[in-house]
């Protein structure tokens with residue numbers, strides 16, 4: 001039989017199966033989903049995160065190799081520009097124009113020109129699997145995930161380990177996490193400390209896809225403020241599986257928004273993005289590209305950016321009265 005015909009039969013069978021049985025949503029019924037629902041009541045797991053959880057089960061990075069390069073085909077600005085201390089790679093490669101914007105641009109009708117590059121897909125490992133695989137032993141990681149020690153991928157894995165190992169500065173709290181459960185737990189702990197269990201936490205992610213967003217003007221169609229004046233950003237790092245770098249600086253206020261954007265060119269995508277504005281940039285590296293881009297300086301005007309693919313933002317919910 002012709003392969004296409006076989007393919008069509010499979011598609012027909014699986015789609016009729018879907019109708020009869022109902023197609024479960026990604027991550028439904030997984031321990032990660034159960035944990036999420038308990039830890040973040042009222043916050044549905046963002047679809048991009050649910051997809052990565054499901055992928056970590058169906059196509060485990062222990063058996064399938066996912067690219068780990070960080071050569072610019074990854075989301076350079078998104079993955080590194082949040083690193084306000086150095087942003088080493090943004091300086092090497094030049095952060096994407098339009099990646100940063102000002103608070104005054106966060107309003108309906110405002111137009112922002114930017115791109116998100118294709119992002120690397122690092123599936124999230126189930127918590128029990130993540131607990132068993134090595135994280136901070138380079139040689140062990142390379143062997144477990146079949147990475148050639150002399151490859152560029154190996155150097156990137158080493159870079160990620162260094163970023164995770166370096167001590168925080170200037171009142172920053174930081175941690176690297178290897179499962180969704182640990183990410184949520186760490187973010188909540190950073191936000192709430194211990195002993196404020198009555199305070200509710202929310203989480204949000206941009207609805208971008210891993211193939212990115214084309215460079216073009218986007219007009220803001222709606223802006224919804226997200227609760228809180230301090231936020232924890234969790235950024236996915238280049239690694240054989242989903243590793244998050246979560247951080248916040250408690251002394252530095254932030255403001256977060258859900259922003260609905262529509263591409264201005266015909267057929268361009270509409271997308272809901274999470275934006276974060278940093279009100280106090282006084283501990284940022286003066287050579288950070290955001291300052292040049294926005295003609296400002298450390299401690300100057302607030303600097304805003306969108307959360308990149310698969311990154312998460314956490315905040316405290318306003319007390320419900």
Ligand SMILES: *[C@@H]1O[C@H](CO)[C@@H](O)[C@H](O)[C@H]1NC(C)=O
Pocket residue numbers: 155158159162
């Ligand atoms: C890993 O990175 C550290 C810190 O940047 C460096 O000193 C070390 O030589 C690197 N190791 C390998 C095997 O590349």
Ligand SMILES: *[C@@H]1O[C@H](CO)[C@@H](O)[C@H](O)[C@H]1NC(C)=O
Pocket residue numbers: 251280281282
């Ligand atoms: C910004 O943060 C620095 C360091 O924590 C602090 O000294 C400064 O007063 C803050 N600036 C404002 C405007 O709050």
